[in-house]
Amino acid sequence: xxxxxxxxxxxxxxxxxxxxxxxxxxxxxxxxxxxxxxxxxxxxxxxxxxxxxxxxxxxxxxxxxxxxxxxxxxxxxxxxxxxxxxxxxxxxxxxxxxxxxxxxxxxxxxxxxxxxxxxxxxxxxxxxxxxxxxxxxxxxxxxxxxxxxxxxxxxxxxxxxxxxxxxxxxxxxxxxxxxxxxxxxxxxxxxxxxxxxxxxxxxxxxxxxxxxxxxxxxxxxxxxxxxxxxxxxxxxxxxxxxxxxxxxxxxxxxxxxxxxxxxxxxxxxxxxxxxx
Amino acid sequence: xxxxxxxxxxxxxxxxxxxxxxxxxxxxxxxxxxxxxxxxxxxxxxxxxxxxxxxxxxxxxxxxxxxxxxxxxx
Numbered sequence: 001x002x003x004x005x006x007x008x009x010x011x012x013x014x015x016x017x018x019x020x021x022x023x024x025x026x027x028x029x030x031x032x033x034x035x036x037x038x039x040x041x042x043x044x045x046x047x048x049x050x051x052x053x054x055x056x057x058x059x060x061x062x063x064x065x066x067x068x069x070x071x072x073x074x075x076x077x078x079x080x081x082x083x084x085x086x087x088x089x090x091x092x093x094x095x096x097x098x099x100x101x102x103x104x105x106x107x108x109x110x111x112x113x114x115x116x117x118x119x120x121x122x123x124x125x126x127x128x129x130x131x132x133x134x135x136x137x138x139x140x141x142x143x144x145x146x147x148x149x150x151x152x153x154x155x156x157x158x159x160x161x162x163x164x165x166x167x168x169x170x171x172x173x174x175x176x177x178x179x180x181x182x183x184x185x186x187x188x189x190x191x192x193x194x195x196x197x198x199x200x201x202x203x204x205x206x207x208x209x210x211x212x213x214x215x216x217x218x219x220x221x222x223x224x225x226x227x228x229x230x231x232x233x234x235x236x237x238x239x240x241x242x243x244x245x246x247x248x249x250x251x252x253x254x255x256x257x258x259x260x261x262x263x264x265x266x267x268x269x270x271x272x273x274x275x276x
Numbered sequence: 277x278x279x280x281x282x283x284x285x286x287x288x289x290x291x292x293x294x295x296x297x298x299x300x301x302x303x304x305x306x307x308x309x310x311x312x313x314x315x316x317x318x319x320x321x322x323x324x325x326x327x328x329x330x331x332x333x334x335x336x337x338x339x340x341x342x343x344x345x346x347x348x349x350x
Contacts, residue, residue, distance in 0.1 A: 062320055
């Protein structure tokens with residue numbers, strides 16, 4: 001190939017076509033100043049076909065070169081997921097077969113002597129609490145702890161949501177329909193859909209009443225003993241959970257959680273999950 | 277040269293890094309910062325394609341020796 005200055009440039013790969021997009025568009029940039037958005041702008045319009053193979057190859061090569069100078073490839077070298085790389089203890093004996101997601105780091109606490117009332121009308125809508133999955137697997141059991149049996153309405157939905165880009169509850173993974181008729185640990189093994197979690201990743205569990213209950217209380221921790229979710233309308237915000245005020249009250253958990261606001265002054269109910 | 281038609285000499289990547297070794301424990305080990313310093317000024321054009329390729333190859337070779345690619349495998 002002959003350049004405009006008469007110099008002959010031979011492609012390192014024989015029979016390679018001339019670059020008519022990647023190099024012409026990027027030739028005025030060096031690797032230090034080449035941004036991902038620029039790469040994306042160059043590559044997005046490339047059709048995936050034989051005649052573009054050399055351009056696809058150049059695109060990958062340039063991106064790898066850009067990434068080579070931008071930083072260490074820690075994600076390649078180090079295994080792990082979200083949650084800041086937190087590793088939680090895993091089941092050690094057959095008798096210890098539950099993961100206490102409401103009590104474990106970084107969001108939980110062991111002080112779970114508080115009775116948390118679910119009689120307020122607002123709690124017909126999902127209130128969600130963050131947790132970090134201890135292991136990777138599919139949930140086969142979910143439990144809550146009822147401290148006061150429900151009356152009027154005894155159905156409660158317990159759901160697990162994936163985290164969205166804003167680090168708030170996002171897509172519904174599945175929910176269980178709990179019955180708060182009796183006090184004590186209430187266990188459910190049936191879910192609306194399969195709930196598969198990844199170790200070290202942050203998820204959110206939510207709870208909402210299935211109707212106007214008059215006495216339903218769950219055992220858990222006071223908001224005074226529980227880590228704050230870290231956002232609020234003022235410096236004294238005591239929110240350990242977020243509420244979806246957009247959903248229909250008492251309905252099943254929505255397929256996508258819309259975090260309306262931090263729900264202040266409310267404790268963190270106990271919840272445990274198990275895996276096969 | 278492993279690639280036909282490649283420039284006979286690397287004008288930058290191998291020229292600057294030839295005193296380095298892949299052994300991350302050795303005194304003359306190659307760091308990511310040193311690779312970045314070599315690669316940053318490379319303009320993204322056809323004439324530099326072989327240098328871009330060498331840069332990526334050297335970095336992958338360095339990472340091959342650094343540790344297991346747990347992030348890829350896990």
